[in-house]
Amino acid sequence: MNGPRPRKRLGQHFLHDRNVIAKILRAIAPLPGQRFVEIGPGTGALTEPLLGAGVEVTAIELDRALAAGLSARLRTPALRVVQADALRFDFAKLPGRVWRLAGNLPYNISTPLLFHLLEHSERFADLHLMLQKEVVDRIVAGPGSKAYGRLSVALAVRCRAEPLFRIAPGAFRPPPKVESAFLRLVPDRSLADRIDDRRGFDELLRRAFSLRRKQLANSLAPLLPPRDIRALGIDPKARPETLAPEQFVALANASAARGRRPPG
Numbered sequence: 001m002n003g004p005r006p007r008k009r010l011g012q013h014f015l016h017d018r019n020v021i022a023k024i025l026r027a028i029a030p031l032p033g034q035r036f037v038e039i040g041p042g043t044g045a046l047t048e049p050l051l052g053a054g055v056e057v058t059a060i061e062l063d064r065a066l067a068a069g070l071s072a073r074l075r076t077p078a079l080r081v082v083q084a085d086a087l088r089f090d091f092a093k094l095p096g097r098v099w100r101l102a103g104n105l106p107y108n109i110s111t112p113l114l115f116h117l118l119e120h121s122e123r124f125a126d127l128h129l130m131l132q133k134e135v136v137d138r139i140v141a142g143p144g145s146k147a148y149g150r151l152s153v154a155l156a157v158r159c160r161a162e163p164l165f166r167i168a169p170g171a172f173r174p175p176p177k178v179e180s181a182f183l184r185l186v187p188d189r190s191l192a193d194r195i196d197d198r199r200g201f202d203e204l205l206r207r208a209f210s211l212r213r214k215q216l217a218n219s220l221a222p223l224l225p226p227r228d229i230r231a232l233g234i235d236p237k238a239r240p241e242t243l244a245p246e247q248f249v250a251l252a253n254a255s256a257a258r259g260r261r262p263p264g
């Protein structure tokens with residue numbers, strides 16, 4: 001077997017299918033002079049064609065040996081390899097304002113990494129990501145579907161999500177046990193900017209979907225009484241998976257206002 005041995009502990013699956021790589025590059029459509037962050041470059045399967053398109057790449061790689069190997073093999077001023085954990089990387093320190101992002105996110109940390117990236121959404125024009133297909137299905141799901149849940153709502157208030165295509169296990173070495181998908185995220189703060197208390201919003205989502213089959217009147221009882229839910233035009237007997245993201249924003253804002261209300 002050629003190339004570095006994937007490390008199971010780090011959830012490494014190296015992309016090698018040239019047709020898939022070409023399809024990914026067409027979807028990203030890099031333009032000369034643009035600046036990219038790449039997460040999990042691995043053996044450089046995507047890094048190299050990105051550089052070939054005339055962009056600058058800051059590649060963040062946790063594996064020390066892979067990071068060193070990438071720097072040694074692709075010697076160009078357009079590439080900066082950072083050996084770091086993307087979960088702890090401070091994207092606010094990237095120079096300039098607008099970056100694009102591409103990455104093959106380790107499936108075992110994909111959800112917390114997504115939220116970490118979107119905390120810095122003002123830095124990114126878009127994000128193109130390889131993820132487990134099940135996670136992509138949850139992200140793009142709409143109200144009333146089986147896959148719709150906390151992740152769907154939490155991402156919907158932060159960005160627009162577009163599933164692009166599936167990627168079969170054989171495109172990776174070693175093949176993962178699950179199917180993958182390629183996803184485009186475009187940061188969009190139009191809903192997020194309407195949230196009065198971000199932590200309160202996330203807590204309300206957690207409560208609502210931790211008791212998914214319960215009615216809102218039960219799951220949100222510590223935060224909002226039924227009359228306050230009804231005042232928003234929402235049925236207190238509704239289940240959380242039937243509500244649109246903007247309705248969760250309204251519920252969270254009502255809860256925040258109730259918390260600020262003086263007693264008596």
